[in-house]
Amino acid sequence: MKLIENESAVSEVIGSLMIFGIIVGLIGIMQAYQVPEWNAAVESEHFDQVCSDFVGLRADIEDVEKLGIPKSSDLQMGVKYPERFIFRNPGTGVSGTITTYPLDVNVSYSRYGSVKWKNYTSSGIVYEMHGTSRSPKLVYEHGLIIKDYGDANVTEYEQSLITGGEIFIPIVLWDDYSFSSTEAQTFSMLPVPPSDCRSTSFSYMNVTLETRYPDVWNESYSGSGFAVGAIR
Numbered sequence: 001m002k003l004i005e006n007e008s009a010v011s012e013v014i015g016s017l018m019i020f021g022i023i024v025g026l027i028g029i030m031q032a033y034q035v036p037e038w039n040a041a042v043e044s045e046h047f048d049q050v051c052s053d054f055v056g057l058r059a060d061i062e063d064v065e066k067l068g069i070p071k072s073s074d075l076q077m078g079v080k081y082p083e084r085f086i087f088r089n090p091g092t093g094v095s096g097t098i099t100t101y102p103l104d105v106n107v108s109y110s111r112y113g114s115v116k117w118k119n120y121t122s123s124g125i126v127y128e129m130h131g132t133s134r135s136p137k138l139v140y141e142h143g144l145i146i147k148d149y150g151d152a153n154v155t156e157y158e159q160s161l162i163t164g165g166e167i168f169i170p171i172v173l174w175d176d177y178s179f180s181s182t183e184a185q186t187f188s189m190l191p192v193p194p195s196d197c198r199s200t201s202f203s204y205m206n207v208t209l210e211t212r213y214p215d216v217w218n219e220s221y222s223g224s225g226f227a228v229g230a231i232r
Helices: 008-067 214-220
Strands: 071-076 096-111 114-129 137-141 144-148 178-181 184-189 204-209
Touching (some): 008 114, 008 137
Antiparallel strands (some): 096 204, 114 137, 137 144
């Protein structure tokens, strides 16, 4: 007795399995390569926003000191990845960290033939994003915004210590600080009380600014008569 053989259904099953395997393979490739690229693009867009926020922070610091008024600055600390159909993100998003470090500002001036000193401790402000893209640290020093790539440091933002014939050096009185978040944060700033401020006449003055980025400062003020030394 001979059984009737029908192999058409077997061919259809094998074809379906092959198509399913191809689809799974493509999903795996996109998960491994495309998702990181998509997330890096989200991080890059977020970093552009942080750069804009940092410029606003600098402007607010200057307004507080020049105008003597309180102000608040918003900083988009981190960003959340969008939800993706089928694909998985390595986490909900990336966070950002704000830290500060002390910077000495030493002033010597001659008044009636005698030299007097004023010493202040200002703060540098650092923003770092903990993402997959190689974004630089953003650094605020004495009003200058610096991009710290680790092996190279640059500034793309103009800064002048002389405004209208007057020397303006912002002093940020901020204790040692470190904070991380994925959410937007508001930083409130208050001016120094008028009772703590006074003016005086002098025949000459020297100002020494501590910096972690002497090369950037020298490049920014080359030919201006300012001399910047490395003090770490």
